[in-house]
Amino acid sequence: MQVRIPGCSAEAFRRFLKWVYTDELEVDAETVVDVLMQADCYCLPVLRAQCVKAAVQLVCMANISEMVFAAERVHEEAGALQCACREFVLENLDKLEGTPACNRLMDDKDFVMRMFEGYQASERERKRRRTM
Numbered sequence: 001m002q003v004r005i006p007g008c009s010a011e012a013f014r015r016f017l018k019w020v021y022t023d024e025l026e027v028d029a030e031t032v033v034d035v036l037m038q039a040d041c042y043c044l045p046v047l048r049a050q051c052v053k054a055a056v057q058l059v060c061m062a063n064i065s066e067m068v069f070a071a072e073r074v075h076e077e078a079g080a081l082q083c084a085c086r087e088f089v090l091e092n093l094d095k096l097e098g099t100p101a102c103n104r105l106m107d108d109k110d111f112v113m114r115m116f117e118g119y120q121a122s123e124r125e126r127k128r129r130r131t132m
Contacts, residue, residue: 008034016047025050029058033070040074048077056084064088065101068111 005013012027012034019025019035025047027035036051038044052074059067064085071081089096089105096102105111 005038008038013038019047019050020044025054027051027054027058029060029063032058033063033066036070036074045077048074052078052081055081059084059088061092061095061099061101064092064096065104068105069108072111 008016009031012031015026015031016035016038025035032051032055036048036055039047039051052071055067055070059081067081068085068089071078071085096105
């Protein structure tokens with residue numbers, strides 16, 4: 001008998017189950033988003049927080065659009081991931097331009113607006129801290 005878990009690779013689900021049974025998280029750039037989504041789906045806030053922390057360290061050119069959309073889906077605990085994605089996009093605009101990841105991100109006009117609104121807010125906060 002086969003069990004299908006929509007939107008989750010078999011490897012990511014194995015890693016999810018390993019965490020459930022052992023409390024050990026082993027994710028990489030290819031599995032972290034799927035494990036994060038399973039943690040969110042099954043309302044496991046500890047795993048969700050661990051995945052967000054790991055994801056922040058794993059943001060790269062190959063997964064930036066997937067990370068952005070994951071951060072949007074689990075926004076209540078993914079502020080750090082949203083910031084990491086925003087910083088990555090802004091620091092790598094020249095490298096991202098014209099890539100499928102960039103095209104996917106730019107298709108989401110709401111994301112573009114939120115990214116720049118968040119950037120403006122973080123810049124205001126940095127300026128405020130400098131004047132203190």
